[in-house]
Amino acid sequence: MNGRVMQEPGYGNAELFKQSFREEAKEILTELETTLLELNESHGDTELVGRIFRALHTIKGSGAMFGFERLAAFTHNLETAFDLVRSGRLEPTSELIDLTLSALDQIAAMLEEDAAGATRVDFAACNRILASVQQLAGIQASGETVGTKSEQVPVEAAGSSELNAETRKWRVHFAPGPDLMRFGANPLLLLRELRQLGDCAARAVMDAVPPLGDLDPERCYVQWEIELTTSAGQEAIRDVFIFVEDTCELRIEPASGGSSKAAEAGPPCEADLAARALEEKRGPSPGRRSSDKPDHASSLRVPAAKLDQFVDLVGELVTMQARLSELAVRRDDPEVTAVSEEIERLTAALRESSMNIRMMPIKGTFEKFRRLVHDLARDLQKNVELTIEGADTELDKTVIEQLGDPLMHLIRNSMDHGIEPPEVRAAQGKPSVANIRLSARHAGASVLVSVSDDGRGIDSAAVRRRAVERGLLPVDAELSESQIFALIFQPGFSTAKQVTDVSGRGVGMDVVRQRVENLRGTVEIASKAGQGTSVTLRLPLTMAIIDGLLVAVDNACFVLPLATTLECIELTRDDIAQANGKHIANVRGQIVPYIRLREHFGFQSSPPPLIEQIMLVETTEGRFGFVVDQVLGNCQTVIKSLGRSYRHVETVSGATILGNGTVALILDPERMIKNPVRASKRLPAQSEQKTPRLRGKNGCRK
Numbered sequence: 001m002n003g004r005v006m007q008e009p010g011y012g013n014a015e016l017f018k019q020s021f022r023e024e025a026k027e028i029l030t031e032l033e034t035t036l037l038e039l040n041e042s043h044g045d046t047e048l049v050g051r052i053f054r055a056l057h058t059i060k061g062s063g064a065m066f067g068f069e070r071l072a073a074f075t076h077n078l079e080t081a082f083d084l085v086r087s088g089r090l091e092p093t094s095e096l097i098d099l100t101l102s103a104l105d106q107i108a109a110m111l112e113e114d115a116a117g118a119t120r121v122d123f124a125a126c127n128r129i130l131a132s133v134q135q136l137a138g139i140q141a142s143g144e145t146v147g148t149k150s151e152q153v154p155v156e157a158a159g160s161s162e163l164n165a166e167t168r169k170w171r172v173h174f175a176p177g178p179d180l181m182r183f184g185a186n187p188l189l190l191l192r193e194l195r196q197l198g199d200c201a202a203r204a205v206m207d208a209v210p211p212l213g214d215l216d217p218e219r220c221y222v223q224w225e226i227e228l229t230t231s232a233g234q235e236a237i238r239d240v241f242i243f244v245e246d247t248c249e250l251r252i253e254p255a256s257g258g259s260s261k262a263a264e265a266g267p268p269c270e271a272d273l274a275a276r277a278l279e280e281k282r283g284p285s286p287g288r289r290s291s292d293k294p295d296h297a298s299s300l301r302v303p304a305a306k307l308d309q310f311v312d313l314v315g316e317l318v319t320m321q322a323r324l325s326e327l328a329v330r331r332d333d334p335e336v337t338a339v340s341e342e343i344e345r346l347t348a349a350l351r352e353s354s355m356n357i358r359m360m361p362i363k364g365t366f367e368k369f370r371r372l373v374h375d376l377a378r379d380l381q382k383n384v385e386l387t388i389e390g391a392d393t394e395l396d397k398t399v400i401e402q403l404g405d406p407l408m409h410l411i412r413n414s415m416d417h418g419i420e421p422p423e424v425r426a427a428q429g430k431p432s433v434a435n436i437r438l439s440a441r442h443a444g445a446s447v448l449v450s451v452s453d454d455g456r457g458i459d460s461a462a463v464r465r466r467a468v469e470r471g472l473l474p475v476d477a478e479l480s481e482s483q484i485f486a487l488i489f490q491p492g493f494s495t496a497k498q499v500t501d502v503s504g505r506g507v508g509m510d511v512v513r514q515r516v517e518n519l520r521g522t523v524e525i526a527s528k529a530g531q532g533t534s535v536t537l538r539l540p541l542t543m544a545i546i547d548g549l550l551v552a553v554d555n556a557c558f559v560l561p562l563a564t565t566l567e568c569i570e571l572t573r574d575d576i577a578q579a580n581g582k583h584i585a586n587v588r589g590q591i592v593p594y595i596r597l598r599e600h601f602g603f604q605s606s607p608p609p610l611i612e613q614i615m616l617v618e619t620t621e622g623r624f625g626f627v628v629d630q631v632l633g634n635c636q637t638v639i640k641s642l643g644r645s646y647r648h649v650e651t652v653s654g655a656t657i658l659g660n661g662t663v664a665l666i667l668d669p670e671r672m673i674k675n676p677v678r679a680s681k682r683l684p685a686q687s688e689q690k691t692p693r694l695r696g697k698n699g700c701r702k
Helices: 014-041 046-065 069-086 094-110 123-137 187-195 234-240 270-282 304-331 334-358 363-380 397-401 404-418 422-427 460-469 481-489 508-518 573-578 674-680
Strands: 141-146 153-156 168-176 198-205 223-230 248-254 359-361 384-389 394-396 434-443 446-453 522-528 532-540 545-553 556-561 565-572 584-587 590-596 611-619 622-628 630-638 652-657 663-667
Touching (some): 046 187, 046 234, 069 094, 168 234, 234 248, 359 363, 394 397, 404 446, 404 508, 545 611, 545 663, 565 573, 590 611, 611 630
Parallel strands (some): 590 622
Antiparallel strands (some): 168 223, 168 248, 198 223, 545 630, 584 590
16 A cells, blocks of 8 residues: 555554554564575575565565555565576575675665655665676566656566566456455555566456445455466465455466467466475465464564553552552451452462563574674674574563673674684684574573684783773782673773774773663673683563562661572671671681671661671672661562662662552662772682572571
8 A cells, every 4th residue: 555545534544554564574574684694504495495585575565565665666676586596597696695685674774664755775775786686687677666766776577587488368356355455455556566477457346336325435345357467377476465365355267368378278387386386385475374264363463662561550569569468467357368368469470471471582682693793704704603592582571672782792792803714713723614602591580691602712811911001900910810801891991903893992892781780680701712702691581570688777678689699697796706897707618798788878877786687699709798687578579760860879770669658779789799899809719609599588597
């Protein structure tokens, strides 16, 4: 449906359908990009070729139907080229694949056309791409253009790639369903696409059109009888109606009366039989509906804003349920307590369900980087293969949305700094094809996302020298290897001898650290000289509601994330005396430093006279303790932002409302220990030891 028709009365949902097409087309483009890169590794895979052809046909057909005429015309040339590949008349060379990948970038830009037709498409680039594709495939352009003269996107002449093929005459009966136009389809655009297959003569049947007073402007009453002379087979004709076949009456039959090369339509030719056999083997094309219609209610596309609003409401419900539970305890009324417990059960189930709805597999994010690795390998003249593991691992959609930039910087650094040139790898006895591995896996309440390579590794001595040169370290500073690697995340830090288009400015790793910390995550680096580097991001499963441990200092309450909390131990006056005033505790022979929250937040009151509690937490720097007055127990914590005025407060990741209506700050253990660690320059050696993970609702242990 073109833009002009869609603005007319009766098409109020047109923009909604166009937006739905944009979203589906973007998903197809992502899958298409992945398939093209797979084909680049195995040029003879006919299954991949078929998937590419059907995806291009899907984008072209639905684009024409929803008014994206430039997109349809542009994609038609690519579809023709891969039709030749599918029939074995054109080789799927790396050059063709690179051109198609470049074309996908332009198609993505065409998807963003607004109602006025404004677009950021580089039509000069489109011309160059199509000219190269046509030259490569031996396709002759008709000279027809789409859009203004300045845009000049050539359209391939109808049937030009099939000039030497036998043509046949077909009779097509097309009776649209009464609701076809209500779903955003335009039958006239379907007929226009049909004309691209060959000589087409259509006769409109108006018998079902009612009197003017009974006419429904959103209903289609017209049927068409069509005679089509084309070299395309029956399946190609049926593909034109791929998106409306289950809502219309469609018959495609050979017509008697001959063709340009055949006196009359006989039995199906060998090409048709082969095409049918291939289609039966591969199954229905994308968008094709079989006679057994699927359950369309099995999935539902929901705007992200509505989902966020739903989760916010669930968070409010969790808060109110906590207040109700506290009220039930104070009232000591069995009936109120029973109601409170039932609501608590239902709220917990609703919370779990809402969190699962927000969870998405990380596969889509991972697959986008195949293109990045492909392009960088070509530009840097390196042979690199991307391996993906754990693509089905699920994360909160908010985390996934913010994960793209950190992973991009890590991959760019691996490609530029980590992976050696082919001749260097050969001299070292390494495989000529380097490997970058993207992986994800669950680890308790966190997800570990790793980027690793088999390159040269990190030169810790070079990092240390660079840090001393920049004044980040004294010459005689004693640092562990992990602490030296952590210097890479300093703003502007780089060991590159020259700046390239890919990296070397010292910006990427700083961005990685900032983004991951904003997600309440951590970054760990492991590297061995000559063997490679692995960077692991530890990320929370969700950003909306977390399980926390509620603690109290004086009259204030704080929440520590339960996922990082190991155990609770007592701190007596004797323990403090034995430490000679230093903030350290002996935990089963392990020396653990701690921070007093009373001192950290400036409370003026005195601590409990006999016993305080130390909450032990696990961080990337080792085990640390936080001294509190008492532990109140577990709680479901709805995270609320503190607002712009408190963005500079790094030690607090948010706040939550407790059952009694008061506010408790959610502490960020990683950031709280950052400054003390940097000041000490050296962490306790025992921090690498492992402590048994003990969790109880209220209990602490000595």
